[in-house]
Amino acid sequence: MGLRLDRSRELQVRAEKLLPGGVDSPVRAFRSVGGDPPFVIRAEGAYLFDEDGNRYLDYFGSWGPMVLGHAFAPVVEAIQQAAARGASFGASTAAEGDLAELVRRCFPSVEKLRFVSSGTEACMSAIRLARGFTGRKFVVKFEGCYHGHSDAMLVKAGSGVATLGIPGSAGVPEETAMHTLALPFNNLDAVEAAFAARPGEIACVIVEPVVGNAGTIPPAPDYLEGLRALTRKDGALLILDEVMTGFRVALGGAQQRYGVTPDLTTLGKIVGGGLPCGAFGGRADVMDKLAPLGPVYQAGTLSGNPLAMAAGISTLKELIAREGEIYSQLEKTTAAIADGVAAVAREAGVPLTTNRVGSMFTWFFTSEPVTDFASAAKSDTAAFGRFHRAMLEAGVWLPPSQFEAAFVSTAHRTAEVEATLVAARTALQS
Numbered sequence: 001m002g003l004r005l006d007r008s009r010e011l012q013v014r015a016e017k018l019l020p021g022g023v024d025s026p027v028r029a030f031r032s033v034g035g036d037p038p039f040v041i042r043a044e045g046a047y048l049f050d051e052d053g054n055r056y057l058d059y060f061g062s063w064g065p066m067v068l069g070h071a072f073a074p075v076v077e078a079i080q081q082a083a084a085r086g087a088s089f090g091a092s093t094a095a096e097g098d099l100a101e102l103v104r105r106c107f108p109s110v111e112k113l114r115f116v117s118s119g120t121e122a123c124m125s126a127i128r129l130a131r132g133f134t135g136r137k138f139v140v141k142f143e144g145c146y147h148g149h150s151d152a153m154l155v156k157a158g159s160g161v162a163t164l165g166i167p168g169s170a171g172v173p174e175e176t177a178m179h180t181l182a183l184p185f186n187n188l189d190a191v192e193a194a195f196a197a198r199p200g201e202i203a204c205v206i207v208e209p210v211v212g213n214a215g216t217i218p219p220a221p222d223y224l225e226g227l228r229a230l231t232r233k234d235g236a237l238l239i240l241d242e243v244m245t246g247f248r249v250a251l252g253g254a255q256q257r258y259g260v261t262p263d264l265t266t267l268g269k270i271v272g273g274g275l276p277c278g279a280f281g282g283r284a285d286v287m288d289k290l291a292p293l294g295p296v297y298q299a300g301t302l303s304g305n306p307l308a309m310a311a312g313i314s315t316l317k318e319l320i321a322r323e324g325e326i327y328s329q330l331e332k333t334t335a336a337i338a339d340g341v342a343a344v345a346r347e348a349g350v351p352l353t354t355n356r357v358g359s360m361f362t363w364f365f366t367s368e369p370v371t372d373f374a375s376a377a378k379s380d381t382a383a384f385g386r387f388h389r390a391m392l393e394a395g396v397w398l399p400p401s402q403f404e405a406a407f408v409s410t411a412h413r414t415a416e417v418e419a420t421l422v423a424a425r426t427a428l429q430s
């Protein structure tokens with residue numbers, strides 16, 4: 001292997017003595033792709049730099065937030081200025097309203113919202129709110145979808161749960177899991193049957209409108225509209241988990257791209273510009289059930305943190321100001337990368353299915369279409385692991401799992417497209 005990772009290896013050895021698996025989030029451990037993870041020291045634009053002086057073209061972008069590229073100057077400046085005024089107050093600030101107004105501008109269905117510190121918190125809180133608003137217990141999610149690591153959501157989840165092949169999670173009592181119904185994605189009959197079996201008992205359906213946590217899987221035509229109709233008919237709430245798709249597949253997320261209006265939306269990643277921030281919001285009559293107005297409790301020491309607000313405001317202002325230019329550039333660049341490598345694979349006789357929505361995409365090592373988790377799971381994960389390693393050796397860092405989406409930023413330009421195709425030609429020959 002050509003890559004020198006001596007310093008990263010030293011740091012990995014120390015990290016494993018201090019952090020389980022040496023990581024603060026399992027998917028970073030490279031368990032499903034093998035080899036040592038490089039330790040990043042800094043990032044700029046489309047590139048990551050590690051402790052051994054290696055440079056990598058970045059295709060996971062901190063798992064979604066870095067849509068403007070790393071260390072985007074206006075965001076850096078906004079964070080620095082906010083930090084000089086104090087990191088956290090635990091009191092109301094104008095910045096929370098400023099960012100909330102920008103979110104509402106992008107997501108008209110969000111009449112009211114609340115900021116939290118992660119996508120997990122956003123989804124967990126939205127589900128509690130849906131249960132409190134409807135007085136119902138059951139929640140529908142979909143196999144391969146990941147909505148953070150709250151107990152109720154670790155049932156047939158995607159992302160790291162799927163990557164590590166663990167059924168759900170130890171530590172989740174069956175009394176909790178029993179109220180989560182996990183159904184196949186892109187299958188409306190299964191949802192209809194669930195509502196028929198439990199009329200008036202399902203509080204909400206939560207879905208990744210474009211799945212990213214089983215790898216990228218677009219919704220089938222009319223699927224999201226079908227979920228909207230079925231939930232409305234039964235009086236259940238529709239929650240679109242746009243933590244990944246928000247500001248990614250369109251400025252207004254998947255609900256803008258596909259024209260579906262949910263009752264609640266969860267956000268994360270891009271909304272905080274790379275700082276710890278999530279949000280959940282939607283119908284005012286639902287949101288007003290939250291304390292201190294209503295009986296559903298939810299709270300957070302660092303919710304609406306001034307630095308995260310500053311980073312989010314700066315990011316969304318850029319996306320809003322240059323919406324047309326940015327989203328058409330992201331579409332074009334991502335198509336060139338995703339389809340370009342698919343063509344290289346065809347030339348090399350390697351079966352590859354490419355799914356893409358906007359600037360998120362996945363190369364599945366299978367010749368079959370991938371329309372749900374079951375079909376994604378047929379992928380040759382060992383082949384993906386070899387590809388991942390070969391691309392890393394060639395200076396291209398893909399998400400280290402077949403069951404994750406890759407992301408492109410505005411910092412990815414023609415040079416990055418070309419470099420990726422060159423690396424893929426080598427990687428797919430091996």
Ligand code: KE4
Pocket residue numbers: 025026027028063118119120121123146147148149159160208212213241242243244268269278404405
């Ligand atoms: P966080 O708690 O990780 O901020 O967000 C949870 C979450 C909720 N909903 C969706 C659709 C998500 O994609 C996520 C988090 N995504 C994973 C990557 N697929 C985070 C990466 C990680 O776990 O390290």
